[in-house]
Amino acid sequence: MSIEKLKANYPVKTRWIHFPLHPDTPIEGRSLAEMFAGRDIEPVRQRLKSLMAEAGLPYGERTHTYNSRLAQELGAWADTQPGGDAIHDALYRAYFVDAINISDIDALVTIAGSIGLDTAAAREVLDTRAFAAAIDADWERSRATGVTGVPTFYASDLVVVGCQPYETLEKFVQHLLAQSD
Numbered sequence: 001m002s003i004e005k006l007k008a009n010y011p012v013k014t015r016w017i018h019f020p021l022h023p024d025t026p027i028e029g030r031s032l033a034e035m036f037a038g039r040d041i042e043p044v045r046q047r048l049k050s051l052m053a054e055a056g057l058p059y060g061e062r063t064h065t066y067n068s069r070l071a072q073e074l075g076a077w078a079d080t081q082p083g084g085d086a087i088h089d090a091l092y093r094a095y096f097v098d099a100i101n102i103s104d105i106d107a108l109v110t111i112a113g114s115i116g117l118d119t120a121a122a123r124e125v126l127d128t129r130a131f132a133a134a135i136d137a138d139w140e141r142s143r144a145t146g147v148t149g150v151p152t153f154y155a156s157d158l159v160v161v162g163c164q165p166y167e168t169l170e171k172f173v174q175h176l177l178a179q180s181d
Helices: 002-009 044-053 070-080 084-097 105-114 120-128 131-146 166-181
Strands: 152-155 158-161
Touching: 002 158, 070 084, 070 105, 070 120, 070 158, 084 105, 105 120, 105 152, 152 166
Parallel strands: none
Antiparallel strands: 152 158
């Protein structure tokens, strides 16, 4: 994965800032066919699959999109837990590879448990919406910085949008390091 390779080769620290991707999607999700009615989505699907492959990421044959709000709240909580940063890869795999409804609390608790997080604590965080304010703040920050898609890499008012090959991200990091010298 490009991010992991960057971390291995450069003094890169990442912080997840959550973005409201299709926030009006209902809990049960929406079919991609419905969402893009009248459009041939196969070229888009193939382009995404190609970009993901280039970045070393798996990509499945998903047919639905799901509301990611609760998954983002779980991710914000997981970032406060030892080993919790693994939640982001687990959520990616659940959504983009395994086509799991990441707006379903039971599914999210299972995902949290799969990376060794306390499932009772995860359920409590989701039931009480303990990290809702943190995600609200992230969404506001995303809007303020002009984020329009995911992933977006942002530092020093510079932006790289979309799934990018390692070489593009490496140039971004090298430019940032040169600015800091």
